[in-house]
Amino acid sequence: MPELPEVETMCRGIAPCLGTTIQAIYRPRCRLKPIQIRPLIGTLRKKLYGAQIIAIERVGKRAVLCTNQDTFLVFEPRMTGLLLLSDPPDTEHLRLHIKLTSGGRQRGIQNLLFWDRRGLGTVQLLTESTYATLCHGGKLGPDALQMTPALFFQQMGKSRRAIKVALLDQKLVAGIGNLYAAEILLLAGIHPEQTCLQLTDRDWQNISRATRRVLRQAIRYEGSTLGDGTYRNALNKKGRYQNHHRVYGREGETCRHCRVGRVKRIVQSQRATFYCPTCQPA
């Protein structure tokens, strides 16, 4: 579930790691299937020992620790991954524990934890060139917060797919997931099954504006913690944007935007889509 706003919140939350040095890396033992960590943990330790965290970046739905050795530790939370400074929801699903020090000695110990209930998340150490390939090699589209109407049209204007499905394609635009795609299309007033090909210039303008508005607002509320309560910020606190969802997860309820329409739920690419028939006519 972590999409752009949740990952952005994680990155801001782990800012205390900035300037610290990696002292140790533990992989807590648990009976669950281990998550994918590349390279192997021993190599990871060798390459990261003594490295200093000089920047923290978000790339689409990934959080990245940049080191002074020109390496990049990329966390991909996927469904249920979390980056925490302390206080994990449980120890059973702790996947990686990084111990950081800020002073020359033991002063200022900082812990960085990767917790993942389902275990679909990954951690990868990349070199400068492979990291550049990830960001600019066509694997990921432009960041959702950088999109303009013209960029949207360039990326998906000629596609025959439904707009909702296209918004989820990270190669076209990076950072939007199932939840925010629904909220964006509601504010843009566009039916999720409309084909990209059918959309007008005006539609792309509305999508672009709605994207910025929804994502920025969600970041302000530190993301969405859904019913299962998995998503938390770096201090294990819930997000608050779920209280402001207009359509997502609200099938049968009145639309919070127009207060007239009844929210519908359909399935697209085997995922739930929520929309308001009044705000988003076919």
Next chain:
DNA sequence: ATTAATGTTCAGAA
């Protein structure tokens, strides 16, 4: 006790 559903990404197929 099975089965479905959850939502992200990737491999492989249509």
Next chain:
DNA sequence: TTTCTGAACATTAA
């Protein structure tokens, strides 16, 4: 080339 399907995994609800 573009688009679609199923698998990866753990947990909960039906």
